[in-house]
Amino acid sequence: MSLAIRLALHGCANRPFYHxxxxxxxxxxxxxxxxxxxxxxxxxxxxxxxxxxxxxxxLKFWIAHGAELTQPVGKLLGLSGYxxxxxxxxxxxxxxxxxxxxxxxxxxxxxxxxxSDDNS
Amino acid sequence: MFSRVGLxxxxxxxxxxxxxxxxxxxxxxxVRWRKRRWAxxxxxxIFFVPERKPRNEEELKELKATYDQxxxxxxxxxTYLMHDLAKESHEKQDKxxxxxxxxxxxxxxxxxxxxxxETARIREARQAMETASRREELMQSLINLEEEQRRQTVxxxxxxxTEKELAKTFIDVDRLExxxxxxxxxxxxxxxxxxxxxxxxxxxxxxSIELQAKTTExxxxxxxx
Numbered sequence: 311m312s313l314a315i316r317l318a319l320h321g322c323a324n325r326p327f328y329h330x331x332x333x334x335x336x337x338x339x340x341x342x343x344x345x346x347x348x349x350x351x352x353x354x355x356x357x358x359x360x361x362x363x364x365x366x367x368x369l370k371f372w373i374a375h376g377a378e379l380t381q382p383v384g385k386l387l388g389l390s391g392y393x394x395x396x397x398x399x400x401x402x403x404x405x406x407x408x409x410x411x412x413x414x415x416x417x418x419x420x421x422x423x424x425x426s427d428d429n430s
Numbered sequence: 431m432f433s434r435v436g437l438x439x440x441x442x443x444x445x446x447x448x449x450x451x452x453x454x455x456x457x458x459x460x461v462r463w464r465k466r467r468w469a470x471x472x473x474x475x476i477f478f479v480p481e482r483k484p485r486n487e488e489e490l491k492e493l494k495a496t497y498d499q500x501x502x503x504x505x506x507x508x509t510y511l512m513h514d515l516a517k518e519s520h521e522k523q524d525k526x527x528x529x530x531x532x533x534x535x536x537x538x539x540x541x542x543x544x545x546x547x548e549t550a551r552i553r554e555a556r557q558a559m560e561t562a563s564r565r566e567e568l569m570q571s572l573i574n575l576e577e578e579q580r581r582q583t584v585x586x587x588x589x590x591x592t593e594k595e596l597a598k599t600f601i602d603v604d605r606l607e608x609x610x611x612x613x614x615x616x617x618x619x620x621x622x623x624x625x626x627x628x629x630x631x632x633x634x635x636x637x638s639i640e641l642q643a644k645t646t647e648x649x650x651x652x653x654x655x
Contacts, residue, residue, distance in 0.1 A: 371515065
């Protein structure tokens with residue numbers, strides 16, 4: 311029986327909220343978990359924070375007992391500094407950087423175009 | 431509406447025990463299908479092949495390398511946590527457990543020693559009693575043996591004496607002819623007369639008549655001289 315530390319989506323319409331749970335890999339996302347280790351609120355609050363609560367004792371217990379981490383949980387734990395940074399985090403960051411750079415470049419070209427138009 | 435029954439197979443584990451709490455969601459699941467289950471694939475979709483998403487080779491190469499490293503790290507951390515947990519639980523156990531166990535063991539040993547001593551005392555008493563009774567038995571058997579020997583001697587003596595008495599009447603070779611002659615000359619008459627009272631008149635060898643009165647006891651019909 312392979313175990314995973316994974317996210318279970320709770321919340322309601324337009325308001326995602328996750329439980330960080332230990333559950334068998336083959337079971338449905340929101341079926342009853344073996345244990346809930348914490349919560350993750352992906353919507354930034356008024357201080358622009360995405361809050362994560364975790365029971366690290368139990369997390370340690372379950373990792374030691376062979377529970378695998380799914381990608382989202384791995385990313386969260388990597389960002390929290392408990393585990394190494396997840397490879398996908400690097401890729402996402404790179405993509406974001408590239409997108410930002412592209413947007414900036416587009417903006418600059420647009421501004422130069424508008425300024426040249428004004429000049430003419 | 432379709433229901434699905436989730437079955438749990440295999441040996442029971444700690445996790446399965448944790449799962450023992452009834453959970454309706456895992457046993458009864460409501461599924462809304464887009465189409466009827468027996469409806470075939472749509473005509474327009476029979477040979478439909480979805481377009482593959484573009485792969486960024488550079489990213490993939492980078493991911494491969496970083497994932498290898500990441501998995502190695504995770505494995506190392508997992509091993510470390512496992513050892514750490516084992517050590518923690520071991521240390522936690524040791525302090526209360528071992529001392530208590532040692533105390534209980536010492537108590538048990540003390541009790542066992544007491545039992546052993548008591549048993550030894552009982553055993554020694556029994557063995558002493560057994561030795562005494564055995565000795566007495568042996569003495570008795572010796573006495574019996576002596577008694578038996580004495581009795582045998584006496585009986586042997588008496589037997590010898592009887593035989594010696596009898597030996598006087600024995601016929602030896604010298605007197606054989608004489609005895610044979612004697613036996614041949616003896617005449618015994620088995621006939622007798624009887625009167626109305628039941629008295630018998632028996633003729634003896636010398637010709638005289640002997641009267642034998644009737645008795646209730648059985649009498650030999652003929653007498654030998």
